[in-house]
Amino acid sequence: MSEVPAGFTPSERTGPFFDLIGPVHTRTDERGIVLGLRARTEHCNARGFVHAAVLTALLDVVCGRNCAAAAGADAGLVTVNLNVDFVAAARDGxxxxxxxxxxxxxxxxxxxxxxxxxxxxxxxxxxxxxxxG
Structure with a gap:
């Protein structure tokens, strides 16, 4: 199952880490900037769940990109604090x-x-x- 849902395109904004976990896809809708990623075996821990680091990276970037858009920050943003709660497991696919x-x-x-x-x-x-800034 590798199909990408309608409306998502490969993210033009990327970097070494996102290249490693990607391809990350993006779209903009009524919720703002939305990221999408198809979970693969490489994203999973020994128990078969998507690793917390992958979920954290997605959260950091989606929050940052939406904040930058709202702030009009051309210079970019730097994460000061990120609190993550893991509420369920995601799996390969x-x-x-x-x-x-x-x-x-x-x-x-x-x-x-x-x-x-x-x-x-x-x-x-x-x-x-x-x-x-």
Whole structure:
């Protein structure tokens, strides 16, 4: 099961780590910037669940990208704090969708809450704070 849901395209914004776990896909909808990733065996831990590091990376990036869009931060953002709660397991083959809601975007700090879902069920949630500029 490697198909990509409608509306998602390969992310133009990438980097060495995202290249390692990707391909990461993106789309923009009423929720803002949304990331998508098809979980593969390489993403899983010894128990067969998607590793927390993969979920955390998706949450960090989706929260950061949405905060940057809200803040109009051309210089980019730096993660100050990221609290992640893992609420269910994702498995090999699951399509992971990461979304974020910006709660405040100021001149110095931006705040967001994020969520990763698999099959319309929450897998992980996060609260994030970013330094702007």
């Amino acid at each position: 699951d399509w992971l969708t990461a979304t974020a809601t910006v709660t405040r975007a100021g001149r110095r700090l931006a705040f967001a809450s994020g969520r990763v879902e698999a099959a319309d069920r929450p897998v992980a949630t996060a609260g994030a704070v970013f330094a702007v």
